[in-house]
Structures are given as C-alpha cells and as structure tokens.
Amino acid sequence: MALLLIILMYLSLFITFYWIQVIFVKDSKIGKLKTFPKVTVAIPAYNEESGIAQTISSVLSLDYPKNKLEIIVVDDGSTDKTREIVAGFKNVRLITQRQAGKAAALNNALRNSNGEFFACLDADSRVEKDALKNLIHHFSDKEVASVIAAIKVEKPETLWGKFQWHEYLMSAFARRLMSRVNSLNMTPGVFSFYRKEVLSSVGGFDEKNITEDFEIAMRLHKNGYKVKIENKSVGYTNAPQKFSSLVKQRERWARGYIYNGFKYKEMFFNKKYGILGTFHLPVTLLTLGILMFTSIFTIFKLTNFMLNALFDIIELKTLFFRLIEIPNWLFILTLDYILYLPIIIGFGLALYSFYKARGLAREKLRYPFAFIAYLAYFGFFHSYVWLRSITKEIAKAKRIW
Amino acid sequence: MVEHKSLLAKAFILTALIFVIGVILGFYLDSLRSDEALFNLRNSELDAQSYLSEQEFFEEFGGYDCTIAGKRIDDLSKQLGELGPYIVNFERKNLFKQEDYEYLLRKYFLMEVRTYTQFTKLNRECGLNKTLILYFFDPEDSVSERQGKILDVLVRESIGLSVFSINFNYGEDPLLEAIKIYYGVNETPTLIIQGKKVEGFTSLEKIEEIAGANQ
Numbered sequence: 202m203a204l205l206l207i208i209l210m211y212l213s214l215f216i217t218f219y220w221i222q223v224i225f226v227k228d229s230k231i232g233k234l235k236t237f238p239k240v241t242v243a244i245p246a247y248n249e250e251s252g253i254a255q256t257i258s259s260v261l262s263l264d265y266p267k268n269k270l271e272i273i274v275v276d277d278g279s280t281d282k283t284r285e286i287v288a289g290f291k292n293v294r295l296i297t298q299r300q301a302g303k304a305a306a307l308n309n310a311l312r313n314s315n316g317e318f319f320a321c322l323d324a325d326s327r328v329e330k331d332a333l334k335n336l337i338h339h340f341s342d343k344e345v346a347s348v349i350a351a352i353k354v355e356k357p358e359t360l361w362g363k364f365q366w367h368e369y370l371m372s373a374f375a376r377r378l379m380s381r382v383n384s385l386n387m388t389p390g391v392f393s394f395y396r397k398e399v400l401s402s403v404g405g406f407d408e409k410n411i412t413e414d415f416e417i418a419m420r421l422h423k424n425g426y427k428v429k430i431e432n433k434s435v436g437y438t439n440a441p442q443k444f445s446s447l448v449k450q451r452e453r454w455a456r457g458y459i460y461n462g463f464k465y466k467e468m469f470f471n472k473k474y475g476i477l478g479t480f481h482l483p484v485t486l487l488t489l490g491i492l493m494f495t496s497i498f499t500i501f502k503l504t505n506f507m508l509n510a511l512f513d514i515i516e517l518k519t520l521f522f523r524l525i526e527i528p529n530w531l532f533i534l535t536l537d538y539i540l541y542l543p544i545i546i547g548f549g550l551a552l553y554s555f556y557k558a559r560g561l562a563r564e565k566l567r568y569p570f571a572f573i574a575y576l577a578y579f580g581f582f583h584s585y586v587w588l589r590s591i592t593k594e595i596a597k598a599k600r601i602w
Numbered sequence: 603m604v605e606h607k608s609l610l611a612k613a614f615i616l617t618a619l620i621f622v623i624g625v626i627l628g629f630y631l632d633s634l635r636s637d638e639a640l641f642n643l644r645n646s647e648l649d650a651q652s653y654l655s656e657q658e659f660f661e662e663f664g665g666y667d668c669t670i671a672g673k674r675i676d677d678l679s680k681q682l683g684e685l686g687p688y689i690v691n692f693e694r695k696n697l698f699k700q701e702d703y704e705y706l707l708r709k710y711f712l713m714e715v716r717t718y719t720q721f722t723k724l725n726r727e728c729g730l731n732k733t734l735i736l737y738f739f740d741p742e743d744s745v746s747e748r749q750g751k752i753l754d755v756l757v758r759e760s761i762g763l764s765v766f767s768i769n770f771n772y773g774e775d776p777l778l779e780a781i782k783i784y785y786g787v788n789e790t791p792t793l794i795i796q797g798k799k800v801e802g803f804t805s806l807e808k809i810e811e812i813a814g815a816n817q
Contacts, residue, residue, distance in 0.1 A: 211617055211620075211621055214616075214617050214620060215613050215614060215617040216613075218612070218613035218616045218617055219609055219610060219613040222609045222612055222613065223609065226605065226609075382606060382609075475606075476606050480606065480610075509744055509747075512744070512748065513748060513751065536631075537628075537695065538624050538627040538628050538631060539621070539624035539625060539627075539628045540624075542620055542623065542624040542627070543617075543620060543621075543624070546620060
C-alpha cells in the first residue's frame, strides 16, 4: 500500500510540474479583427423571473456597437413572469418554445440568429461591460471556434458559496493553462462564444446531453477546432449556496463527463487530437483516480485513528489525558520523507497556483477561512461526488438536468 | 507539440529529482536513526556492564550497597524503556538498514532480559520491594498498543515500578521461545507481574491490585 501511495504521489507531482511550467508558457499572439462583427447573445430561460432582467441589462450594457449586437431570449416554457419581463425590454427578441431543455433552446436561438458569432449566457448570470470586446479578437484565428469568458461567483452568501468563489478562480486559471496548450475542453454557459458557421456545421448543441457545454467543446476539438479563454472577459454566475444543490450540480457535471468520455473515447490517447488526446484527457482520468484513492485512503486512516482514540478514551478513561506529552525530537526522524516530500512540494505548488490565479483574476484574498476549509474539503467532496456519479452510471440511473 | 514534449521531459526530470532527494533524505535519516539507536543502546550496554562490574566488585570485596545498586538498575531499565519504542518504530521505517536493525533488536531484547533478571535478583536479595513487569506485546496489535499506554503511565507516575517490554513475534533469538515456554505465554498482550501471568488487556487498577498483592 505504501509503495502504491508513493507511486501515486509522484505521478501527481509529475502532473503538477507539467501544469506549473505552462504558467510560464507565453500565450500565442492574438490578432485584431478589422471591424466589430455582428454577434448574437442567446439567453435560454426557464422560470427565471428573479434574475432575467439583470442578465439582459448586463448584455445591453456591453461596450459594443449596438447595431452589431443581437439579443435573443428563448423562453423554455416558463410558468412564471419570465416572458413578461423579457417583453419589457426593447431590442431583445423573445422566442418561446415548449419546454425542451437548455440545449434545444440554444439550438432554437442558433437557427434564428443573424450574428456571425453566437454566444450563450445562462439566465442567472451577468457579464462585465468589456467582456465582449476583450474576447472577440480571438476569432481572428480561423481555427478558433469558441472563446469562453472567465467565470466568477456572484456574491457568495454561505460557506458553500465561498468555497466555490475560490474554486471558480482556480478553474479560470486552470482553463487559461489548458487554453495555452490547446486542450481547453469546456465551453460553459456563462458567456461562451462560438463561430456560428462552425457551430451550425457540427450540428449545434446535443439536446439529449446533460452537459451540452462539455459535449460541444469535445465535438469542436474532434472536428479540429480550438477553444480559447479570455480571462479579461468576466461573467458572474449564481453558484449553488446549499450543499444538496451543489452536490446535484456537480453530480450532473460528473455524470456528463463520464457519458461524454465514453462518447468521445476514441479521442483518449489519440495523437490526432494533440495534447488534449495524448495528455490532458488521460491525465484527467488519472487525476480523478488518484483523488478518489487518496481520499478513501485518508478517510480510512482518519477513521481508524479516531476509533483508536475513542477506544483509548473509553478504555483508558482519565488516563488518556495523562498520556498526552510533547513528542521526543526523535519523532522527526521517523517521518517518511519519500512519501511526504511530493505531498509537501505539491501543496506548495498548489498554493503558488492559487496566488497566480488570484492575480490573473485581479482579486484580493477574500474569505480566508473558506479558502483553508476549501483546501481541506476539496478532495473529499469531489471524490464523494464522483463515487456517487460512477455508482449511478453503473446502476444506469436516469440522467437528469 | 515540441514544446509539450519539452514540458513533459522537464516535469519528469523535476519529479525524478524530488524522488532522488527523497531517497537520499530517506537514506540519510535511516542512517541517523540507526546511529542514534545504536548510540543509545551502546550507552545502555556500557551502563549494564558497569553495573555488573560493580556487582562483581562488591561481591568479591564486600561493602555492597543495595540502595545504590537499586537506583542504578532502575535507571538502566528506564533508559531501555525509553529506547524500546524508538527501535521498534525506527525498524518499521527502515529502508536500507535491515541488518543493522536485526542486530539492534536482538541486542535490545537481550539487554531487556538481562536487566530484568538482574533486577529480579536484586529485588530478592536486597528486599527492594520493586514491582517488575515483563510485558509481551505485538507491535501490530492495537490492544497491545493500548496496554503499552497504560504501562507508560504507570512507569511515569510510579516510582517503585519497572516494565520490560518484549516483542512477542521477535523470532531471531531462541531465548525468547524459552522465556515464552517458561511463563506459558501464548497471546498478546500478556503481563508477568512479579512472576504472576496476566493475559489480555489489563486495566491500570488491576495491575496495581496484582502488584500490591504480590509484593
């Protein structure tokens, strides 16, 4: 067991060293589009009366020529006042459809759009004023089929929300690194732009997919296109504030990853898909495996330790406290440095990455307690979600949005 | 793609470097651990020899002082008591020094038995009224570990008590088998309190009760 742990820790360190080096890789130069092209921003909405106005307002406030900006809201059979609210906005097209899901709503907007570029924006999100202007120039590279914005969490209220505030900063940073080596395989719902012609030619969004944002990114890569991120373009999302809704969301993501992983299995270890195929996809699987194994191992060890401590307290009663003493210095000599060294260095590199992520996001260190808790909980939470998802996939439980 | 290969190569080199540093550090600490254990064991051995020489001297020339002898052997048993858990723990972490640890464990075992024998003899001849406990343990067994903790408290808090720990599974010296047969020890933890065998986990109160009854 110790040997396996050592191997896994060094594999993790190897992966970490790879990505740390990418921090120092220069971004490829971004050209400039001669004119601002016409763009369509599609907002799929289902019962979004509480936030849709803010979402539309933020798009209307974009620093972009108004005659080049088309806004389409697709109402996916809402039963609240979403339609009435949208109808109150000038220069916003409202399309209604029977409830068919987000991907179908996006495809509906795609068919009805007039823009050269097509963006999707979740109805509970908003974008910064300069988000569009900053990212549109990436399309000067003809191979780029999609450009995504960096996502931040809007005003987290609970501890779970604050965890995600940190997590989203790290995600935006990680996506920047993936973008640099052309292995970014995610186009989330918060202000992801597509070259409309390409999006239509590959068939639009998969309407039966629970993670259509991941699926379309994989399909774009499969068809030889690039996906980029522009970290100066920022979108804000309302992250789940409760543990149960967070688990539900992450389970959907994980199950979507598994489903699409099988759908695009031929891309794994395939040289044709460059770094994504030969490195990123297999390494993601490996990392998940390591995460789950080490989490289970740690939980097992911690449980064992706590049970022993409990028995000690029961058996030794008051003696337990009389036993507590400062360990002899010889204790230092008994640490397993071959195992601890990659863990300590890996942890240091993770902290450095977070420091860089904060810098990239131009954010101060907020919610420090949540950050420490996030570092402690991250592995266990994701392992829990993934184990749940794998179990449900094996049991062929229905995939729901 | 060329850059990717270079990144992979550098990541591999860095990882290998950390691994090598870990191995070197492990080797260095291994040496440090065995040297530290050997140093302490040698000191205890010298103290034991000194004690035995003292015994022989006074037996030959007279003027034997039970109080001084009692204090000396008490110190010796405490030294060994502190050293024991470290040798066992160090041996578990051992990477490259198996032969050294085999020697250390055997040496430690023999010294424990010798000190226990000498202490028993002194107890009888001088009427020291000391409680001597021979403790058979299994380093992999949590009940033994808990029993060890009770004995730690007893040793720390009782002036008139000494514990001699013997690894039940240590199979490198035939003397252990002889002792196990002599006392009829078949399981762990087992305590021999003033010559009386007590099997299984024994509470502090029970040990004190047996020790008191067998004084």
